[in-house]
Amino acid sequence: MDIEISNRMHRLPPYMLGKLKQMTYDKRKAGCDVIDLNMGNPNDPTPPAIVEKLQDASADLRNQRYSASKGVYNLRREVARKYKRLWDVDLDPESEVIATIGSKEGFSHLMLALLSPGDTAVVTNPAFQIHTYAVVLAGGNVVHIPLGNDDAFLESIENILEHVTPTPKVMILNYPNNPTTICVDLAFWEKVVAIAKKHNVIVISDFAYGETCFDDYKAPSFMQADGAKDVGVEFTTMSKAYNMAGWRIGYCVGNREMIGALATIKGYYDYGIFQAIQIASIIAMREHDEEVAKQAMIYQKRRDVMVECCRKIGWTVDAPQATMFTWAKVKDEHLAAYNGSTVDLCLDMVERAEVAMCPGGAFGDNGEGYVRIAMVENEQRIRQAFRQLDRVLNKGYAHATDKAATGA
Numbered sequence: 001m002d003i004e005i006s007n008r009m010h011r012l013p014p015y016m017l018g019k020l021k022q023m024t025y026d027k028r029k030a031g032c033d034v035i036d037l038n039m040g041n042p043n044d045p046t047p048p049a050i051v052e053k054l055q056d057a058s059a060d061l062r063n064q065r066y067s068a069s070k071g072v073y074n075l076r077r078e079v080a081r082k083y084k085r086l087w088d089v090d091l092d093p094e095s096e097v098i099a100t101i102g103s104k105e106g107f108s109h110l111m112l113a114l115l116s117p118g119d120t121a122v123v124t125n126p127a128f129q130i131h132t133y134a135v136v137l138a139g140g141n142v143v144h145i146p147l148g149n150d151d152a153f154l155e156s157i158e159n160i161l162e163h164v165t166p167t168p169k170v171m172i173l174n175y176p177n178n179p180t181t182i183c184v185d186l187a188f189w190e191k192v193v194a195i196a197k198k199h200n201v202i203v204i205s206d207f208a209y210g211e212t213c214f215d216d217y218k219a220p221s222f223m224q225a226d227g228a229k230d231v232g233v234e235f236t237t238m239s240k241a242y243n244m245a246g247w248r249i250g251y252c253v254g255n256r257e258m259i260g261a262l263a264t265i266k267g268y269y270d271y272g273i274f275q276a277i278q279i280a281s282i283i284a285m286r287e288h289d290e291e292v293a294k295q296a297m298i299y300q301k302r303r304d305v306m307v308e309c310c311r312k313i314g315w316t317v318d319a320p321q322a323t324m325f326t327w328a329k330v331k332d333e334h335l336a337a338y339n340g341s342t343v344d345l346c347l348d349m350v351e352r353a354e355v356a357m358c359p360g361g362a363f364g365d366n367g368e369g370y371v372r373i374a375m376v377e378n379e380q381r382i383r384q385a386f387r388q389l390d391r392v393l394n395k396g397y398a399h400a401t402d403k404a405a406t407g408a
Contacts, residue, residue, distance in 0.1 A: 011136045020346065024356045035385040037374045038356035040178065040324050042243040044298065047291045050242065053283045057276035067272030070263045071099025071251070075278045078285045079251050085289075086211075087221040095256040096229065098263055099273055103208055103235040103250040104130045106262065109269065110233070110252065111138035113261035114170060114202060122160055122171040122201075126179055126363035131172045131206065143168060146366055149175065149184045154191050161199040171196070174206035176219050176322035179363050179372040183217065183321045189225035196231035202258070203232030208250075209323040211241040211292050214300040217321040223254060233258050240324060241292045242284045247277050299324050302375040302382060309386035310373075313394060326373045327360075334393050335369060342371055353392040355385045 020038045027034045045051075057063050070076070073093060080091040091097055100106030107130050115121065117139035123131050124147040135142050143164055145156055161168060173192065175184040189205075196203045205222035213219050222234045237250030252262060272278075303319060306326045310317040314331040330342060338344040342359035350356050358374070360367030377385070391397040 008137055008139065012133055020350060020356050020358065023347070023350045027350060027354065032354050034350060034354045034356055035377060035381055035388070036356045037377060037382075037385060038358050039376075040240065040245075040374050041376060042240065042245050042324070043376050044243050044295065046243045046247075047284070047288055049287065050244070050280050050284045054276050054280040057279040060276070063275040063279065065275075067275040067278065069266040069270050069272045071097070071272065072275060072278050075099055075282055076251075078282045079253065082285045083221070083223060083253060087224050089221060089223040089253075091223075091253050092256070096259055097251060097253050098259050098266070099278065100235070100250045100252055100262075100266075101270065101273055102239060102248045103206065103237045103252075104134075105248075106235055106250060106252050107131070107204075107206075108134040108137060109265045110204070110258065110262045111135055111140065111170075113265045114138075114258070115140040118166075119170075120164065120166060120168040122157060122168045124173070124177075125365060126360060126367035127172070128174060128178045128206065128363065131174065132364075135170075135172075140170075144364065147177065147180060147182070149177075149182050149188060151191075154188075154195060158195055158199070161195070161201060167199065168201060170202045170204060172204045172206070173222075174208075176209040176213070176320075178206075178209065178323060179325060179358070179360065179367065179370075180327045181318075181320035181323045181325055183219060186220040186224055189220060189222050189228065192222070193225045193227045193231055197227065201231075202255075203228075205232065205234040207234050207236040208240055210236055212296050212299055212324055213322040214296065214303060214319075215321060219322055229254050229256075231255065238281055238284060241295060242281075242288065243295065244281070244284070247281075249273055249277055249281050299375050302377075302379055305379045305382050306373060306375055309383060313386060313390050315371075324375050326375065327370055328373060329370050331393075340368065342368055346371060349389065349392070353385075353388045355388050 024034045024036050076093040076097040079097045080093045083089040083091050111134040115138040120141045120143055121135045123142050123144055125144040126147060132142050143160055192203060207221060210219045222228050233252050233254030235252050239245040307317050307319045310328045316329040317326055342361045346357050346359040358372040360370030
């Protein structure tokens, strides 16, 4: 029997982060100590009190049943309290907050709720993959715009909204940005709201790294801008700031009509996140602001080491103000050996240097020439990773574990 796959599947490229993760797994299974700086997958522990709350709540029979697909009320109330405490934003827990199974699930289901086949979304280039492919999976079309954070970037968006037919329905923005780490101020979001109202376009903000900031920078929430709730929503997650990536819990806040539409879609797809995880997340948000700040400082120290190491091997990098990544421009002669392809370079670095990084080209054409390096290992391991890269890229050793030849 011939199985005919949906046309939307043919619009999806190979998921590069997954391919590199599989290569890393296979190498490790074969006994190689690959240093994995590929994904934004925290390797620091979830604070113990959150884990203990999960354990206690898991034993309660009341939490072993189906939960509410939009999240239990107490969780949504705690999200609203957090937004008020950190960003002075007022949210109605009942109609303006919804829990999601991480942010990727929420993004995908919201696109199903918002887009009809043929509708168009404006997405930056480079961009985190789900921003593009959630639109594709919903049957929509994507108009890419070179990523920026200034007035020229906003003028480019306006130009698209004025001249593309049909007029785009959605624009997806992400600051602090993954993969490039660029940031914005509140004035930027106020201009975005004005543009959205002028052109009747929905705004979706990905705020996953809003609490992972350095050097006294505090990332503004899109929701802080006057009128933001009139035009859009914001996604964030427990994954990064609380080291809860595997727990798969996030939330979406903002425009009540959009929140309601997402709730309707989710009502058909799932019965809610395991209630014990939701209860533990309440404790995380209520009691662990200090732990979040400590984790940001850990990343800041790793950032300083990674920036230093990048520059030592000849890569150009600006010290990021936020996120858990460094966005480095690869030295021209290093890229030349791979015909300019960061994908090929990164695949080869897993094989020969035993270091996993994410190629900038995986995030769009404008990411080519760069690599995204996750700050998920300790400072010693980061230095070791760059010694291994240096041996292969600059010293011509066939394999990074040729330590005898280098005296390492």
